[in-house]
Amino acid sequence: MKQRWLILFLVLIASFGVLGIGGRSIARNAPPIPAAVQGPEGVLVGPGQILEGQKSYLGHGGQHIGSIWGHGAYLAPDWTAKALHRWAELTLAGLRAQGLSEAEARARTRTLFQANTYDPATGTLALDPVQASAYARTRFELARTVVEGDKDASIPARWIPTLAEGERVADFFLWTAWTAAAHRPGEAVSYTQNWPQEPLTGNQITPISHLWSILSIVLLILGVGLMVWYQASREEEPFPAPQALAPQPATPSQRWSAIYFGVAMALFLVQVLMGVVTVHFGIESNALYGVDLSRILPYAASRTWHLQLAVFWIATCWLATGLFLGPRLAGREPKGQALGVAGLLLALVVVVVGALAGSQQAILGRLSGSFLLGHQGYEYVELGRLWQILLTVGLVGWLVLVVRALRPALAAEKGRLGLLKLFLLAAVAIPLFYSAGFMYNRETHIALAEYWRWWVVHLWVEGFFEVFATVAIALLSTRMGLLREKTALRSVNLSMILFLGSGVIGTFHHLYFTGSPAFISALGATFSALEIVPLTIVGYELAQSLRAGRALGSGYEWPFRYFAAVCFWNLVGAGVFGMLINPPSILYFGQGLNTTPIHSHAALFGVYGFLAIALMLFSLRGMTPDSGWDARLLKIGFWGLNGGLVLMLVMSLIPSGLHQIVQSLQYGTWYARSAEVVQSPLMRSFTWLRVPGDVIFGLGALAVAVFAVKAALAAWKWKQA
C-alpha cells in the first residue's frame, strides 16, 4: 500500500521538475522585446512602448477581443496573424513598386521577415526601408481599427480611446507578428515555431511537428492497450453492501449549504444567458435584436462573464458539497459552523459581483487602468487582482470550515492515508494551483504569462479537478457501500498516477506556439495524448454508475445518471474532441479557430458542469424530504442539457470549426479568422443553427435550476421532529 503512494509522490516530483525546467527554458528563450524599432528615417518604436501597448490591450479586456498567438476570442482577428499578413502584404507591394519582378519581390519579402535583425547588445530591431514603411502603414491601420471599432468583428467604437494609445497597442500586435516570422538566432524556425501559416513570409509548419504528432497517437494506442489489459485482468467486484444515504433534516450549516446550490444555479442561468448573447453578437455586432448593448454589455464583457461565471458556479457547487459532507460524515457539527458557512456565502457573492462589475467597467474604459479592480486581460483568470486575492482567501476559509467539520471523522482514519485525507488533499490542491495566477501581471512577458496562466487552467481541468472528481465519487461510493475502501483507495491511487503523470507535463500542449522552444511541443504533444488513456475506460465507470443508481434506489438514480454523463463527456469532450486539436500538426492550423470551443464546451460543461450538478444532487438528496424531490424536473434537465449540448456541437460548432480549418489550411490563419470567412453566409448559417441546441440546453438548465431551488427550500424548511 505504502509503495503505491511513494510511486505517486515520485511521479509528482518528476513531473513538476520537468514543468519547472520547461518554464525556466521558456523564460530564457522568450522572444526579446526590442527597446527600439529603427527605420531608415529614425525610431519607429521607442523604449517601453511595446509593453505599454500590451498593458493597454490587456487592460481593455485584451484576449476577449481577438487573440494573440492564437489564444483568446474567436471573433475579431487573431492580431498576430492579421498584423503579420498585412505587414507582409504591404512590404510585398513596396518591393513591387521598386521594380522587382513578382518572384523576386516574394522571395525578398520572405527573406526580410525571416532574417533576425534584432541586436541584443543595443536592444534595437533594425528594419529595412520598405519593411519600415509597411510597418508604419500597418500600425496606422491597426490603430484605426481598435479606436474606430469594427462592426463585423464586434469591436466597439473607441474600444481603445485615443489614436496614440491605439498605436502602442498596434506596436504590441506587430511585435507578436515579428516573433512569428523572425528566425531564432542560429535556427531556421521562428520564435513561435513558425505559427501562423503565412505563405507571404514563408511561415510553414515544421516537419518535426508531424513526427511528434504521429508519435503521440502511437503512444496513445499503446497506453489504451495496456489500460484494457489491466482492466481485463481485474476481478469484477460486486457492490459490497449498497445502502443509500437516507435523507435527514439538515444541520444549521447544511441548511446554508443548500442555499449555496440555489445561488450556484442562478449563476448558471446567467452564464447560459451570457453565452447566448455572446453568440448572437457574431451576427449582430454589439446589438441584441436591435437593442444596442455596446455601452452596457459589449461582446468582450458578455464573453468575460460567460467564462468567469462558469468557474464561479461550478466552484460554488463543489464548495457547497464539501460543506454539506463535513457534518454528514462526522455525524455532528462544530459550534459556530452555520455562521461561518453563511459568512462565506456572503463573501463569495461580494467577490462575484465585484469581479463581474470590475471587468465590465474595464472593458467600457472606466477601470481599464486598474489591475486591482478591473480586467487582467487573459482568459479564465479575468477578474481584477483584488477579487482574485479575495477568492483565494475564500477558498482557504472554506478549507478551514470543511476541516473543522470533518475533524471527528478524520480522527477515525487515525494515522493512515484514507479517503477523507485524500479528499482534503485534493481540495487543498484547488486553491493552491489557483495561486499560480499570482505569478504574472499585465506587464509580464506574454510567453511567461501564458506559461503561468496554464498552470491554473490546465492543471485545474486536466489534473487536480480530475483528481477531485475521482476522490469525491470514491468517497460517496464507499459511504454508500458501493465500494470497499481498500478497492477505492487502490483505484484512486492509480487514477492519480495516470492523470498527474501525464497531465502535469501535458500543460505544454497550450504552449506549442507561444514563443517556447521546440522541445516544449514534443513533450506537450506526447504527454497530453497519454492523458486520454484513463478516459478511454470511463465507459466502464459509466455502466457502474448506472448500476449503482439502480441498486441504491431511493432517489439516487438521477444523481448517478448525472455522474454517468460526466463519464460520457470525459470520453467524448475531453478525450475525443481534445485529441481533435491536440497533435501539433492539427493545432498549427486550428489554433484560435472554432475547433477549440467544440472541445471546451464538451469538456468544461460536459465534465465539470455535469459533475457540479451531480455533486449538488448527491448533497441535496441527503437533506431533502421526498416531498421536495421532483424527479420529473431532473429528467427534463438531464435530456435537455445532454441533447442541447449534442445539438450545439453537431449542428453548429463542429461544422463551423471544420469549415474554418479548411480555410486555414488553404490560405492561412488570418484568412480563417477574417470577416470574409467568419461573416460568410455559410458561417452565419452555422451560427443560426446553434439556436435549437441552445434553446433545448437552456430549458434543461432551467429545469435543473428550478429543481434545485425547490429542493433547497424544502431542505431549509425541514426541521428535526
Ligand code: HEM
Ligand atoms: C475535462 C477535461 C478538460 C477540460 C475541462 C478542458 C477544457 C479546455 C478549455 C476550457 C480550453 C481553452 C479553450 C479556449 O482557450 O478557448 C482547452 C484547450 C485545449 N485543450 Fe482541453 N480540456 C480538457 C481535457 C483535454 C484533453 C484530455 C486534451 C488532449 C489531450 C485537451 C487538449 C486541449 C488543447 C490542445 C487545447 C488548446 C486549444 C487552443 O488553444 O486552441 N484538453 N481545454
Ligand SMILES: [Fe+2]
Ligand atoms: Fe490542457
